[in-house]
Amino acid sequence: MSALNINGREYTVDVDPGTPILWTLRDTLGMTGTKFGCGAALCGACTVHLDGQAIRSCVTPIAAAVGKKITTIEAATNGSDPVGSAVHDAWVKHDVAQCGYCQSGQIMSATAFLKAQPKGKQPTVAEIDSAMAGNICRCGTYARIRAAVADAAKTLA
Amino acid sequence: MLNEIFPNELPRALQQMLERDEADGPAALPRRSFLKIVGIGGLALGAFPHLALAQEANGAAAAPLKPTQQPSAFVQIAPNGEVTVTINRLEFGQGVQTALPMILAEELDADWSLVRSRNGSNDAAYMDPAFGIHLTGGSNTIKNSYTQYRELGARARAMLLSAAAARWNVDVASLRTQAGMVLGPEGRKASYGELAEAAMAMPVPEQITLKDPKDFRIIGQATTRIDAKAKSSGQQDFGIDMHLPGQLTAVVARPPVFGARIASLDDSAARATKGVKAVLRVPLDGGAEGVAVVADGYWQAKLARDALKVEWNTSTVEKVDSEKQLAQYRELASQPGPLHFDADMTPLASAPHQLDAEFVFPYLAHAPMEPLNCTVQLAQDSAQLWVGTQFPGGDGAAAAKVLNLKPEQIQVNVQTAGGGFGRRGVPTNDFVVMACEVAKAARTAGVNAPIRTLWSREDDIKSGYYRPMHLHRARIGFDDSGKVLAWDHALVGQSIITGTVFGGRVKNGIDPTATEGMRNPYPLPMRLTVHHPKLNVPVLWWRSVGSTHTAFVMETLIDEIARTTKQDPVAYRMKLFGDQSPRHREALQLAVDKSEYGKRQLAAGRAWGVAVHESFSSVVAYVVEASVQDGRPVLHNVTAGVHCNLVVNPRSVEAQVQGAALMGLSMCLPGGAVTLKDGVVQQSNFADFSVPRITDMPEFAVHIVPSAEPPTGMGEPGLPALAPAFANAVASLTGKPLRELPFKLV
Numbered sequence: 001m002s003a004l005n006i007n008g009r010e011y012t013v014d015v016d017p018g019t020p021i022l023w024t025l026r027d028t029l030g031m032t033g034t035k036f037g038c039g040a041a042l043c044g045a046c047t048v049h050l051d052g053q054a055i056r057s058c059v060t061p062i063a064a065a066v067g068k069k070i071t072t073i074e075a076a077t078n079g080s081d082p083v084g085s086a087v088h089d090a091w092v093k094h095d096v097a098q099c100g101y102c103q104s105g106q107i108m109s110a111t112a113f114l115k116a117q118p119k120g121k122q123p124t125v126a127e128i129d130s131a132m133a134g135n136i137c138r139c140g141t142y143a144r145i146r147a148a149v150a151d152a153a154k155t156l157a
Numbered sequence: 158m159l160n161e162i163f164p165n166e167l168p169r170a171l172q173q174m175l176e177r178d179e180a181d182g183p184a185a186l187p188r189r190s191f192l193k194i195v196g197i198g199g200l201a202l203g204a205f206p207h208l209a210l211a212q213e214a215n216g217a218a219a220a221p222l223k224p225t226q227q228p229s230a231f232v233q234i235a236p237n238g239e240v241t242v243t244i245n246r247l248e249f250g251q252g253v254q255t256a257l258p259m260i261l262a263e264e265l266d267a268d269w270s271l272v273r274s275r276n277g278s279n280d281a282a283y284m285d286p287a288f289g290i291h292l293t294g295g296s297n298t299i300k301n302s303y304t305q306y307r308e309l310g311a312r313a314r315a316m317l318l319s320a321a322a323a324r325w326n327v328d329v330a331s332l333r334t335q336a337g338m339v340l341g342p343e344g345r346k347a348s349y350g351e352l353a354e355a356a357m358a359m360p361v362p363e364q365i366t367l368k369d370p371k372d373f374r375i376i377g378q379a380t381t382r383i384d385a386k387a388k389s390s391g392q393q394d395f396g397i398d399m400h401l402p403g404q405l406t407a408v409v410a411r412p413p414v415f416g417a418r419i420a421s422l423d424d425s426a427a428r429a430t431k432g433v434k435a436v437l438r439v440p441l442d443g444g445a446e447g448v449a450v451v452a453d454g455y456w457q458a459k460l461a462r463d464a465l466k467v468e469w470n471t472s473t474v475e476k477v478d479s480e481k482q483l484a485q486y487r488e489l490a491s492q493p494g495p496l497h498f499d500a501d502m503t504p505l506a507s508a509p510h511q512l513d514a515e516f517v518f519p520y521l522a523h524a525p526m527e528p529l530n531c532t533v534q535l536a537q538d539s540a541q542l543w544v545g546t547q548f549p550g551g552d553g554a555a556a557a558k559v560l561n562l563k564p565e566q567i568q569v570n571v572q573t574a575g576g577g578f579g580r581r582g583v584p585t586n587d588f589v590v591m592a593c594e595v596a597k598a599a600r601t602a603g604v605n606a607p608i609r610t611l612w613s614r615e616d617d618i619k620s621g622y623y624r625p626m627h628l629h630r631a632r633i634g635f636d637d638s639g640k641v642l643a644w645d646h647a648l649v650g651q652s653i654i655t656g657t658v659f660g661g662r663v664k665n666g667i668d669p670t671a672t673e674g675m676r677n678p679y680p681l682p683m684r685l686t687v688h689h690p691k692l693n694v695p696v697l698w699w700r701s702v703g704s705t706h707t708a709f710v711m712e713t714l715i716d717e718i719a720r721t722t723k724q725d726p727v728a729y730r731m732k733l734f735g736d737q738s739p740r741h742r743e744a745l746q747l748a749v750d751k752s753e754y755g756k757r758q759l760a761a762g763r764a765w766g767v768a769v770h771e772s773f774s775s776v777v778a779y780v781v782e783a784s785v786q787d788g789r790p791v792l793h794n795v796t797a798g799v800h801c802n803l804v805v806n807p808r809s810v811e812a813q814v815q816g817a818a819l820m821g822l823s824m825c826l827p828g829g830a831v832t833l834k835d836g837v838v839q840q841s842n843f844a845d846f847s848v849p850r851i852t853d854m855p856e857f858a859v860h861i862v863p864s865a866e867p868p869t870g871m872g873e874p875g876l877p878a879l880a881p882a883f884a885n886a887v888a889s890l891t892g893k894p895l896r897e898l899p900f901k902l903v
Contacts, residue, residue, distance in 0.1 A: 095808055138848055139526075
């Protein structure tokens with residue numbers, strides 16, 4: 001039994017401590033907004049926040065999350081988090097998604113990046129690219145991701 | 158893909174597929190309707206029936222409308238006015254989930270803010286109306302369903318008008334509609350939601366009048382995707398997210414070499430893994446055999462699969478080796494073979510300029526972000542599948558064969574998919590058949606739960622199917638003016654469709670999906686010899702299919718002739734087009750004008766590159782800026798000129814062009830290749846089969862040629878011209894042509 005704090009709620013799960021956060025979320029708890037893409041921290045589709053840091057949940061065991069706070073796409077974009085809301089709104093405004101499968105991970109990476117920005121600082125294209133380089137989109141939505149991250153930063157300034 | 162299939166050929170293709178199941182002949186063609194109106198708590202417009210006779214307005218019986226023409230299968234209107242439109246294609250990023258409802262809503266005169274969308278199934282209503290089979294491919298959705306969805310909307314609107322006329326006891330001619338309302342004399346008005354129930358009882362009109370396109374208020378507007386919010390909040394469900402009560406997950410261990418079978422299996426450790434329900438030997442594609450592990454969830458199944466001790470018998474199967482294969486292809490290219498084009502090659506020997514060129518293209522994986530999966534639930538005399546598929550009809554028929562059921566006993570619930578690029582439209586139905594084999598073996602072993610068979614990324618990269626490897630060789634003779642006197646060309650690569658249900662399109666031993674894009678539209682004296690070697694590596698169409706390689710060959714060679722004869726590559730192409738190919742001219746001219754090609758001073762170290770190509774009835778031209786940094790070609794800026802006739806959603810066309818171009822870029826960058834050594838695929842995940850990242854994304858502008866002609870598709874046509882435009886820019890910097898993909902250092 002492991003105790004996990006996910007999106008501000010306490011859960012007790014009966015899974016092996018070596019089980020990745022991803023599969024605990026998806027298969028044990030039925031929270032399917034976090035996606036499986038590569039299983040090897042190469043594509044970023046599974047990105048969640050662990051104590052505010054963007055991590056790859058496909059390679060992070062739940063043992064590493066005990067006593068910490070996990071935040072997933074479901075909470076980041078439900079209106080309770082101003083940065084997550086700004087990113088969500090920018091994603092819709094710029095119509096970023098095509099197939100949409102990678103976008104939970106993209107949004108979680110963008111949200112962590114913007115949370116770490118000094119207040120009022122507008123990131124450069126190079127900074128945005130660097131922050132988002134770990135997230136693959138096979139549909140090629142990168143131009144709109146760039147625009148949406150910049151736009152979200154503006155609305156938060 | 159499949160853009161050259163003649164409509165009258167396809168029903169036969171489907172029939173052949175069904176006839177493979179000898180117990181059921183053509184009589185088993187799916188005819189059952191299993192549409193259930195659920196989920197919106199309201200009333201469906203015309204809740205019944207594909208087979209209802211259409212009626213003229215005066216009540217006289219008319220010819221029956223086909224299932225694909227029945228509004229009941231496509232439009233639901235809830236009491237609150239929400240209009241739900243069923244899409245007859247797979248939504249996997251290309252935007253038909255929004256474009257098809259836009260087309261229907263236009264003629265329905267719906268309130269766009271109340272329009273929703275839902276997925277279809279393998280019901281007969283959702284066949285491609287032109288091809289008569291269930292098919293998402295060949296960039297055909299908008300091309301083939303534009304008129305269909307307009308007519309569906311117009312029929313539904315006419316039924317609402319009839320209902321309002323009856324309610325108010327007025328002449329239907331005195332009524333009009335506006336954004337989800339029927340408006341009548343003396344200020345009467347009623348919403349579609351209020352009228353839906355009464356409209357259900359009205360006859361479906363056969364004759365309808367469509368709008369004049371100048372009155373369009375939805376079609377042509379830049380429209381945000383219906384699924385944009387769901388896909389920006391983790392709320393969009395994909396096939397992989399399917400969860401039925403008691404559902405289990407299966408993963409399958411496959412042989413390291415295509416076609417191999419199990420020599421010995423020790424599954425004791427796997428069976429002892431927590432959560433494992435069954436370990437099963439299952440037949441795989443191509444005569445191979447695998448071991449399925451069924452467990453509570455993916456992680457347990459994966460751990461147990463890792464614990465399997467399997468020895469594979471690879472001694473009798475072909476073991477392809479990319480290096481040897483290339484040597485074999487080179488040898489084949491110099492052999493005589495079937496001719497796709499023929500011309501007099503005598504002028505070649507005496508031509509003032511002679512050009513010899515060889516091109517090599519590797520195998521490519523599709524690598525959609527959502528790993529392949531299919532969920533199967535077996536019942537006594539039926540089965541349900543939940544799967545993101547481009548071929549729900551063919552997959553249903555194949556599932557029926559595996560499960561010893563009739564095709565009409567299989568319901569395929571099409572799921573929104575996380576990409577596909579051709580991988581979800583497989584003539585052998587490989588991943589659906591595998592999931593059915595797993596479910597069948599599990600039931601035999603006493604496990605009766607619904608089972609989701611899920612692929613890992615390694616399974617996806619290592620197990621096929623791939624865009625075939627190709628070798629092209631060209632010998633071209635031309636004069637000082639650039640006039641081509643003779644062009645002798647050989648193309649070598651595996652056939653995609655030979656031996657499949659689409660094999661009837663192979664003519665004279667030549668697969669048209671390999672040659673599409675050759676020569677067209679240039680009036681060249683070309684002899685094209687084609688060889689299709691047979692190898693056991695499974696191959697498949699990959700976004701834009703033959704044009705993934707033919708456009709590169711054609712557009713880099715045309716550029717090289719222009720460079721050799723010191724002509725501007727745009728002017729040279731325009732000269733070759735002459736008065737022909739107006740859409741090529743317009744697309745290229747638009748890209749030239751918007752990019753300020755040749756007028757604007759480029760940053761130091763950059764050069765222009767140009768290419769234009771037609772595929773799947775649309776034309777895309779690119780003008781790009783590229784440089785070479787530390788020997789590595791870099792793409793900086795892209796301007797697209799697009800000709801796809803009338804545009805339904807310009808915002809979607811922009812997205813498709815950018816996305817297809819980036820997939821074209823993936824063919825150029827390091828890591829864009831699948832190779833084999835001693836039969837074993839050498840790549841396994843995104844570390845060694847790499848795809849472009851945001852840092853590779855150029856600045857990108859898309860411009861569309863205005864047109865009122867019937868629309869053509871845009872899922873694929875943005876891909877082919879990108880790589881040659883990039884290569885042409887690099888070649889003009891280095892003076893050396895790039896003839897191998899992915900690009901080597903220059």
